[in-house]
Amino acid sequence: ATTTLASGALFMEVGPTAVPLIVMTYLLGVILMSARFERAAAFFATLLSVVAFDFFFIPPYFTLQAADPRNYALFAMMAVVALVTSGLMQRVRSQAASSARMERQTAALYALSKQLTAAAELRPVLQTAVKHLGSVLGAAGAVILAGADGTLATAQAQESTITLEADDLDDAEATLRDAHGRHAAHRGHVHWVRLSGSSGRLGVLGVNADALSRADGTDAHELLDAVANQVASAVERVQHALTAQAEARQAELERLHSSLLSSIAHDLRGPLAVIVGATGAVLDDEEVLPAAARRELIASARSEAERMNRLIDHLVESTRLASGVVDVERRWYSIKDVVNNARERVDAAGHGRVVHVDIADDVPLVLMDAILMEQVFVNLLENALKYAPNGAIDISARAEFDRGIVQIEVADRGPGIPAYQREHVFEKFSRLKRETIAGAGLGLAICKGIVAAHGGSINADERKGGGSLFRISLPAPTHRGTLES
Numbered sequence: 001a002t003t004t005l006a007s008g009a010l011f012m013e014v015g016p017t018a019v020p021l022i023v024m025t026y027l028l029g030v031i032l033m034s035a036r037f038e039r040a041a042a043f044f045a046t047l048l049s050v051v052a053f054d055f056f057f058i059p060p061y062f063t064l065q066a067a068d069p070r071n072y073a074l075f076a077m078m079a080v081v082a083l084v085t086s087g088l089m090q091r092v093r094s095q096a097a098s099s100a101r102m103e104r105q106t107a108a109l110y111a112l113s114k115q116l117t118a119a120a121e122l123r124p125v126l127q128t129a130v131k132h133l134g135s136v137l138g139a140a141g142a143v144i145l146a147g148a149d150g151t152l153a154t155a156q157a158q159e160s161t162i163t164l165e166a167d168d169l170d171d172a173e174a175t176l177r178d179a180h181g182r183h184a185a186h187r188g189h190v191h192w193v194r195l196s197g198s199s200g201r202l203g204v205l206g207v208n209a210d211a212l213s214r215a216d217g218t219d220a221h222e223l224l225d226a227v228a229n230q231v232a233s234a235v236e237r238v239q240h241a242l243t244a245q246a247e248a249r250q251a252e253l254e255r256l257h258s259s260l261l262s263s264i265a266h267d268l269r270g271p272l273a274v275i276v277g278a279t280g281a282v283l284d285d286e287e288v289l290p291a292a293a294r295r296e297l298i299a300s301a302r303s304e305a306e307r308m309n310r311l312i313d314h315l316v317e318s319t320r321l322a323s324g325v326v327d328v329e330r331r332w333y334s335i336k337d338v339v340n341n342a343r344e345r346v347d348a349a350g351h352g353r354v355v356h357v358d359i360a361d362d363v364p365l366v367l368m369d370a371i372l373m374e375q376v377f378v379n380l381l382e383n384a385l386k387y388a389p390n391g392a393i394d395i396s397a398r399a400e401f402d403r404g405i406v407q408i409e410v411a412d413r414g415p416g417i418p419a420y421q422r423e424h425v426f427e428k429f430s431r432l433k434r435e436t437i438a439g440a441g442l443g444l445a446i447c448k449g450i451v452a453a454h455g456g457s458i459n460a461d462e463r464k465g466g467g468s469l470f471r472i473s474l475p476a477p478t479h480r481g482t483l484e485s
Contacts, residue, residue: 139211342377388414
């Protein structure tokens with residue numbers, strides 16, 4: 001069509017005499033064809049241009065003969081120039097397409113690398129790998145990580161958008177053992193590539209073999225290798241991180257066990273010594289001891305036994321919270337009722353201290369386990385009674401409807417907690433450096449575990465005018481309501 005239009009336009013406008021203009025116009029048409037279509041179309045346009053040039057513009061006109069033999073040389077030169085030009089245009093087109101393809105692949109690999117770097121667990125790494133196999137190669141994919149024994153029979157994790165059959169899994173196992181790490185789909189329909197890292201063979205990555213064969217062969221395999229290398233690096237990084245975390249948890253567990261044994265030995269030795277001494281004195285000197293002295297010794301032994309019982313309760317509760325076996329039975333309760341019950345329990349223990357309770361009227365009911373939350377307030381009150389021997393203890397609560405929380409504060413007038421230790425007082429077996437009062441350091445850790453189980457938070461702060469302030473935030477309704485006293 002291009003050649004026909006050029007021939008008609010030239011014949012009507014310039015006639016058969018302007019040979020240079022005619023030749024350049026035909027060459028322009030060939031160049032345009034080369035820029036738009038493949039080599040065969042350009043070759044056909046070249047042949048057609050030479051024939052049209054001879055037919056319309058070389059005498060004798062409207063024949064394929066040339067009166068002047070030199071015109072045949074002109075035909076040949078015109079054909080050579082057109083073919084060379086079209087070849088150059090084809091090369092430019094090929095390089096441009098290759099550059100665009102490389103740019104797309106680089107962008108895809110960068111996006112893959114970015115997402116893999118952000119993944120902190122194995123499952124997101126595998127999901128990202130399979131997703132990018134689909135978007136980059138247009139093929140369904142699968143990733144299988146080797147188990148602890150180095151085989152796929154006990155796969156550590158896997159992700160797949162392909163329905164894997166027994167033959168596919170056999171090919172995958174063969175790829176894992178293959179010396180070169182690449183195994184074509186001999187029996188199944190998946191092309192597998194091994195994932196290898198510095199620590200050895202990590203697993204295999206595969207794509208649908210039919211889809212891979214339809215892709216641009218060399219580039220597709222190179223891109224598959226690049227994806228496999230990035231996935232292997234990400235898997236190895238996550239595995240090393242998980243191993244480091246496990247080792248850190250084990251070290252922390254050993255530290256806690258050591259602290260627990262040390263704390264138990266320290267905190268039980270005192271009460272046991274008092275109990276043994278008091279009961280021994282009563283038994284040995286029962287006839288000579290006055291009744292008042294006997295009662296005092298027995299009361300001292302009972303007090304120390306109760307102290308031991310509280311320590312054991314705290315240890316059991318802390319273990320249950322750490323193991324996640326605590327069942328939080330949430331129902332709608334009044335904060336005021338829970339706080340008053342905790343105050344009565346503390347008063348029943350014979351402390352006799354003044355505890356002021358100030359609960360705002362618009363504080364709504366809170367969805368919580370009343371027994372567990374009551375224990376939180378008992379621990380905080382006992383903590384205040386222990387470390388703040390003078391002054392009243394104040395408990396207040398208010399609702400922050402815009403944040404959807406109820407905030408409860410327990411404040412005392414004791415020596416307070418240094419700022420650098422406030423984040424650590426909720427850790428197990430954590431005690432203030434200046435502390436001389438006996439205790440296992442579990443009460444506040446239990447408080448934090450219970451509050452966290454309710455989706456809330458607890459922190460320590462300094463009270464204005466001196467003392468400690470513990471602030472608890474619990475999720476609550478965002479609408480206003482009132483409580484009946």
